[in-house]
Amino acid sequence: MNKSSFFLLIPFLVSLIACTSNSSEDKTIYVAAASDLYHALTEIGEEFTNDTGIQLEYTYGSTGLLTQQILEGAPFDLFLSAHESYINRLVERDVIFDDSTAYYAVGRIAIMSRMDRTLDKEYFLDPEVNVITIANPEHAPYGKAAKETLETWGIWEEVEPKIVYAENIRQAYQYVESGNADLGIIALSLMNHTNFHYEVIEEGTHEPLLQALGIPKQAGNKALSQEFSNYILSEKGQSILLKYGFDILK
Structure with a gap:
């Protein structure tokens, strides 16, 4: 050429x-x-x-x-x-x-904790639980579902002072994982890759x-x-x- x-x-x-x-x-x-x-x-x-x-x-x-x-x-x-x-x-x-x-x-939600104990609504009221995390209900549907569950259980007003809002549901998981929160209400879908203790929350406690x-x-x-x-x-x-x-x- x-x-x-x-x-x-x-x-x-x-x-x-x-x-x-x-x-x-x-x-x-x-x-x-x-x-x-x-x-x-x-x-x-x-x-x-x-x-x-x-x-x-x-x-x-x-x-x-x-x-x-x-x-x-x-x-x-x-x-x-x-x-x-x-x-x-x-x-x-x-x-x-x-x-x-x-x-x-x-989607489904679950209680996640670093402690090996019974995970139920009474645990949220335990004096040893100082920090509870959920995703911000203002812009995270899983956070909204978590708040609705706590309201359904009749303990929202009691636990609200302990609540730390995460930007999203994965950050809420990371707060518990890192020890920055004692327990949280997390997406069940994030628990597949963890050894932390969790308990699935019944569906009727929040809007689907x-x-x-x-x-x-x-x-x-x-x-x-x-x-x-x-x-x-x-x-x-x-x-x-x-x-x-x-x-x-x-």
């Missing part, structure tokens, strides 16, 4: 490299997810990537704060909330595709945690996002959610 032919090829090669680069970038889905999904969604994502080659990038946080970020234009491709009301709010604000929404699981997902309209690739959404809702995805303590809507 002579020099003139080579230089004529340069624009084509640059274009080809750019297209390849863009194609690679397009194969990444940016997922915003409630913190209770930290372990379960990571496993689902690993299986999805193994099956499809599509990469995933996660941002975990409280559902309320992630909702606000989406309203402000954060470039997420898929949003998994810890409560349906936040997805409904985004649909009403016309920032999520209405036809992309679906329930994917029902109906968890829903949707694709924001600023999604970079709706088709890819829908593919991952379908995978979460598939038998394989649902079986992983079950393994981590979620209930599945029939």
Whole structure:
């Protein structure tokens, strides 16, 4: 090949490299997810990537704060909330595709403690318990469920002075894990990878945690996002959610 032919090829090669680069970038889905999904969604994502080659990038946080970020234009491709009301709010604000929404699981809460003892509502009143943690009920559905449970048990006013609010449910778990809290009300889904003591809380003590997902309209690739959404809702995805303590809507 002579020099003139080579230089004529340069624009084509640059274009080809750019297209390849863009194609690679397009194969990444940016997922915003409630913190209770930290372990379960990571496993689902690993299986999805193994099956499809599509990469995933996660941002975990409280559902309320992630909702606000989406309203402000954060470039997420898929949003998994810890409560349906936040997805409904985004649909009403016309920032999520209405036809992309679906329930994917029902969350459960549990008492978590560093102490090997009976975990019941009486434990919250024990004088030796100085710090109790829950996620902030103002923007975390699991925190709201925790507060509702304490109200149902009739001990909210007594224990409220001991409450330390975490930014999200995974941070609440970390407060107990680190010893900064004596016990907490945590997402059952986070207890799968722990040796700490826990007791599942009965469902009737709080409003059901109906968890829903949707694709924001600023999604970079709706088709890819829908593919991952379908995978979460598939038998394989649902079986992983079950393994981590979620209930599945029939």
